[in-house]
Amino acid sequence: MDRGAIAIWEPNHIRSAAIETDSGARIAMPQSSAARFELGAPPSATTPEELLAAAYAGCFTMTFAEQLTASGYSASRLHTEVRVQLVRPGGHWEIPSIRIHCSAIVPGIEEHEFLAIAHAARNGGPIAQALRAEITLTVSLDPGGLVASRGWHVPEQGPGDIAPVAR
């Protein structure tokens, strides 16, 4: 099976740059590199890099939620932010790395179980596996109430290497 999208570029028409997906979503596309890569202000339209961030944020969140469920836990909230880095070392824009942070509320889970499942979810989804860019994952477990959440950096190598991070 497959999933797809169509981009249409017609500079002489009013709706000149748009993307439409299988499910019927219509997404405005920037018409110039200036609008796509402008520094500072948010872009005027959704950019390809934003869509990649959205794809991976959705994929990781679904994968993590399902692996928590499969382990007998039910997340009451997962909040995942993905930042796609853009650099232009030789005049061309490149994506050297992608940062992802997920803060979670998972009633009843122990830290070591949470981290083991986060590690399994790290590269478990199809989007992560399709990416060549370096991925940096941090997670935090929010106990709720007034207790501060705790955070960890989850490397690719193994759950044994997971290190706490100050957030």
Next chain:
Amino acid sequence: MDRGAIAIWEPNHIRSAAIETDSGARIAMPQSSAARFELGAPPSATTPEELLAAAYAGCFTMTFAEQLTASGYSASRLHTEVRVQLVRPGGHWEIPSIRIHCSAIVPGIEEHEFLAIAHAARNGGPIAQALRAEITLTVSLDPGGLVASRGWHVPEQGPGDIAPVAR
């Protein structure tokens, strides 16, 4: 700089699965693997694979349009379809390959110039460079009117290997 998106998963809330991007786009996310990977009918919400297809369709189209302009041509229409393949060889969904086809109307361009620019655009954008999955690109040049368009397969290796395809 970076571009980003946030996915929120709250099963006990009404808007329980959503993605929001820097530019303010709000995207519904499927709540289960069934909705994401169901066979046959289009998905009920935009899936991560659709978003990846949209990201790459937008990136290739912008890159191709700009490289045509840089070579002195002005595309009057680019229509790019991306299909993200999904297979489940060992129980886990994977993306082995991505197919992309761009049909173009570019007044005054010769076939060999069109193919050389298509080859340059093939891996010229940040999204293509961030992907590990195999990419299959075909392009066609539509002369307009009643004349049939011609199509080619554009491999990664070099413009000399570009082969016509029947479409």
